Amino acid sequence: MALKEIRLDAEVRTEFGKGAARRIRRDHKIPAVLYGHGTEPVHLTLPGHESMLALKHANAILTLNFDGKQELALAKDVQRDAIKPVIEHIDLVIVKRGEKVTVDVGVHVEGEAAPETNVVVENSSLTVEADVIAIPESFTVSVEGLEAGSQVLAKDVELPEGVSLVSDEELLVVNVSQQISAEELEEELAEAEDEAGIEKDESEDEAAEASEGDSEDEGDKA
Known part of the structure; x- marks a missing residue:
């Protein structure tokens, strides 16, 4: 199934820099740049919620309405906040119908x-x-x-x-x-530990058995 085109109303922006970008994001919008096909880059502001929904689909094709015209675009790079579910910036490349x-x-x-x-x-x-x-x-x-x-x-x-x-x-x-069995997995892990020189800690069962053995020895001596 092919992806559907998604229409977004964009605004041309004239303010740049980190301060301007922060103001745009505070208004729940996303700064973006549109370029390609030999055109000059156009700096845009996109609606935040609609853009985030659109970009949940990889390779989403966007029809951008701005400045009285339309452009078909593909998101080339989406910069997301490392912690918050926020898109910080989008690079968009112009595409044409019939283009591969x-x-x-x-x-x-x-x-x-x-x-x-x-x-x-x-x-x-x-x-x-x-x-x-x-x-x-x-x-x-x-x-x-x-x-x-x-x-x-x-x-x-x-x-x-x-x-x-x-x-x-x-x-x-x-x-x-x-699929390997639990026994085979345990053997593989044991071999890997031996090769790496890792000394395996005594299991609780093994410790209990050793303790019982020591008690029996002491009883024999008595």
């Missing part, structure tokens, strides 16, 4: 692999080339019934018509391996 763009699209895994297997997503996205108004929202990979030893490579992922793979065809996307 290179983007990263997420991979969604569905289905149940064979019993006693582990499914590991080695790469959660693929780089593809697609028409700007037909960028897929995600790719679906089914692991239904796959046995241990099965692998899904980038070339195995079904792409919609008009979308071409840019990632390496042999890129490992999903790996299905045999």
Whole structure:
């Protein structure tokens, strides 16, 4: 399924610097810059809530209304606050209808692999080339019934018509391996600890057994 276009009403801004950016964010808006296709950069202010909702979708295509005109744009860089759920700044690149763009699209895994297997997503996205108004929202990979030893490579992922793979065809996307038992896991951990020279602390059961042994020895001596 392709992403929907999202319309946003923007304002051209003439104030710059950290102070201006803070004032914009206090008004629950987001500073942004729009560039590309040989045009001069345009500094904009975007509505905060609507923009945050739009950018929950990766590769969201935005139709920006400002200064009596419209521009189609793709978010190239989104700077987020490290602590608060706030977008600090957005870099937007102008795109045109019919233009091909290179983007990263997420991979969604569905289905149940064979019993006693582990499914590991080695790469959660693929780089593809697609028409700007037909960028897929995600790719679906089914692991239904796959046995241990099965692998899904980038070339195995079904792409919609008009979308071409840019990632390496042999890129490992999903790996299905045999599930190891608790005993095997414990053995592997013990081997790893021995190799690393880690001395394992005595378990409670082992300590109790040793204590009982010491008591019996003392009783024999008495």
